[in-house]
Amino acid sequence: MKTDPETKPDLSAQIAKAIRDAIIEGRMIVDERLPSEAELADQFKVSRPTVREALKRLAAQSLIRTQRGAFGGAFVRHLSYEEAYGQHITTSTLLLSMNAVSFETACEARYALERACAPLACTRRSADHLATMRAEIHRQGQPGLSDEAFCASDVTFHRALVDAANNPVLSYQLAGAVEAMQPLMNMITFTARSRETIVQLHTRIADALEHETPQQADTALHELEAYTLTLGRDVMAARTRQNA
Amino acid sequence: MKTDPETKPDLSAQIAKAIRDAIIEGRMIVDERLPSEAELADQFKVSRPTVREALKRLAAQSLIRTQRGAFGGAFVRHLSYEEAYGQHITTSTLLLSMNAVSFETACEARYALERACAPLACTRRSADHLATMRAEIHRQGQPGLSDEAFCASDVTFHRALVDAANNPVLSYQLAGAVEAMQPLMNMITFTARSRETIVQLHTRIADALEHETPQQADTALHELEAYTLTLGRDVMAARTRQNA
DNA sequence: TACATTTAATTGTCTGACAATTTGTTGGCA
DNA sequence: TGCCAACAAATTGTCAGACAATTAAATGTA
Incomplete structure (x- = not known):
């Protein structure tokens, strides 16, 4: 998962897109856990708030759900009718x-x-x-x-x-x-x-x-x-x- | 615009819902400017990052667009076909x-x-x-x-x-x-x-x-x-x- | 008047911290 | 041994404050 280096839009939008594409193209399956916010921040070389904004975008589209606590995190969501x-x-x-x-x-x-x-x-x-x-x-x-x-x-x-x-x-x-x-x-x-x-x-x-x-x-x-x-x-x- | 005081979900989700309802019910018209992030944070009694997460949720649904700079901000978006x-x-x-x-x-x-x-x-x-x-x-x-x-x-x-x-x-x-x-x-x-x-x-x-x-x-x-x-x-x- | 510069407002991003929540683990006790 | 409670660890949720980037308006100058 990488971000396009030369695009203009917000970092959080780029990251959201990268993850969204991974889900839509089937590279991540339902109920699979995403890396933690800290790990994603490392991977994408941004701060945690930026990652969080990206995740909230995905949550708004019902693509992921989040769970607090140990072994919690963001999971690919099963989109119901x-x-x-x-x-x-x-x-x-x-x-x-x-x-x-x-x-x-x-x-x-x-x-x-x-x-x-x-x-x-x-x-x-x-x-x-x-x-x-x-x-x-x-x-x-x-x-x-x-x-x-x-x-x-x-x-x-x-x-x-x-x-x-x-x-x-x-x-x-x-x-x-x-x-x-x-x-x-x-x-x-x-x-x-x-x-x-x-x-x-x-x-x-x-x-x-x-x-x-x-x-x-x-x-x-x-x-x-x-x-x-x-x-x-x-x-x-x-x-x-x-x-x- | 107020948040339900007894609900459990995230603050950012509650705030997003409050604003979304305002838009959907027509209380805000197209191209109208929302209060700035700082003002929203004051109104809802939360921090700016929380407001930002809420706004990103709305942006993901194409309900608003944001513009940087003076007299920028978040605007109700005209949803195109x-x-x-x-x-x-x-x-x-x-x-x-x-x-x-x-x-x-x-x-x-x-x-x-x-x-x-x-x-x-x-x-x-x-x-x-x-x-x-x-x-x-x-x-x-x-x-x-x-x-x-x-x-x-x-x-x-x-x-x-x-x-x-x-x-x-x-x-x-x-x-x-x-x-x-x-x-x-x-x-x-x-x-x-x-x-x-x-x-x-x-x-x-x-x-x-x-x-x-x-x-x-x-x-x-x-x-x-x-x-x-x-x-x-x-x-x-x-x-x-x-x-x- | 026309143009360049400054200024103020606002979003975008970062750092660091703490709270809340959930799970696994460990230790004590029967 | 088996069960339960307390604790530790991981993770998201929230906050405060700061600075950078961007843009429109205001201001100053030729």
């Missing part, structure tokens, strides 16, 4: 908010991806997934529900749809798209009328999965996309009027 | 390799997502995207190409397909799926015979996009998935034999 989800969602959310992605674009992406899951979900959905979807549909029909709670339930419903495809890679990729859109969706006010329409479409989707009719799921998702889009446009239009 | 891509791909690649995702699962996810793009790509593809795809198809037909180069060209081709949908959110989500699979794909040896089959399928996909026939693109992608799967299975079978 849960943590990867978390990072992915954080990044996606920021990306959407900072880059002012339009509601249309986000919506289009989300439903395109969900439609990709539908055929798989039709063949693989478990009773559990169906039950979750039915339960959320029921909740969405309750009159006293706040907009936020309705939205959260919506996310749960759609995650169940995605998870029903029973493909962890798909679930991971889509978690970002669905959950990252929640802040955008939260801006929508769901009237009793619009909730009714959405519940009907959700019911059609759940039915399609239960009866294994992918074509109907596809159609319902198309309609839901179109409907969500009109709701979103109304909000945006109202907002524009307000600002003008 | 390119950086988000990079992080997403790194995480996805690690996830695939560490969790021993099967070739089948990864393949299924990848092509399901690509099929989701196809209809959009048919209506929106630019001359540029088509040209890229044709160029890569031509390259893939060259006899002297190494397996790695063939693979890289394959990735470029498929990224062009995804980008043709002209939806940055879709491109971002799929970059992980397509590029993260490259290490898995690299294990495959592409014979002249299999390359010919792939080139034919790629041609059909490009044709479908050019003629705006989404159904044909869908079919070709299904066939490509099935074919890739058989290639992958052969490799796995050979590998198993070798180990036995």
Whole structure:
């Protein structure tokens, strides 16, 4: 592990990169212990605080974990789906908010991806997934529900749809798209009328999965996309009027 | 910005979380300057090295950037698509390799997502995207190409397909799926015979996009998935034999 | 005014120290 | 012998203070 001698960025960044590359390229395996901070400082010819900054960078990316005490130290971490989800969602959310992605674009992406899951979900959905979807549909029909709670339930419903495809890679990729859109969706006010329409479409989707009719799921998702889009446009239009 | 007084994790982690939350919840906007390290140390009642470790954590997540000199400091960073891509791909690649995702699962996810793009790509593809795809198809037909180069060209081709949908959110989500699979794909040896089959399928996909026939693109992608799967299975079978 | 110089603010790095935590070891005791 | 407590060692976590490097603003000068 060596640092490039002529590069400009911070020493701690260089060292972090050197170690990161070692992990990513498989030169260090899961649960392998890194040299102690003092040893790394010697190896890289820097002080311990600099090494520590590098290690904290890696910890922030969930690439290592540290343990105090004798025979403690930094260990290569096993990246779990849960943590990867978390990072992915954080990044996606920021990306959407900072880059002012339009509601249309986000919506289009989300439903395109969900439609990709539908055929798989039709063949693989478990009773559990169906039950979750039915339960959320029921909740969405309750009159006293706040907009936020309705939205959260919506996310749960759609995650169940995605998870029903029973493909962890798909679930991971889509978690970002669905959950990252929640802040955008939260801006929508769901009237009793619009909730009714959405519940009907959700019911059609759940039915399609239960009866294994992918074509109907596809159609319902198309309609839901179109409907969500009109709701979103109304909000945006109202907002524009307000600002003008 | 305050730290939870009763939590156990490192001070630097707590401080990083406090600042991260402020950024994610929009309490700090892009390009806003954070207090200097000395001020943060005062605010949080910790030493400067501890603050620095926290800031390095945030820098590792591309949430802030730092600038030296007078009126320098840490600034909330504008997260670009390119950086988000990079992080997403790194995480996805690690996830695939560490969790021993099967070739089948990864393949299924990848092509399901690509099929989701196809209809959009048919209506929106630019001359540029088509040209890229044709160029890569031509390259893939060259006899002297190494397996790695063939693979890289394959990735470029498929990224062009995804980008043709002209939806940055879709491109971002799929970059992980397509590029993260490259290490898995690299294990495959592409014979002249299999390359010919792939080139034919790629041609059909490009044709479908050019003629705006989404159904044909869908079919070709299904066939490509099935074919890739058989290639992958052969490799796995050979590998198993070798180990036995 | 235009340009060079100084100055102040800020991050980057180092040194050395001590606290906190965990593990292995040793010694005493039954 | 076998068990338990105290101790030693290794390692990360935190702190204080210092100096170097860098950069923008302020200042002085032609």
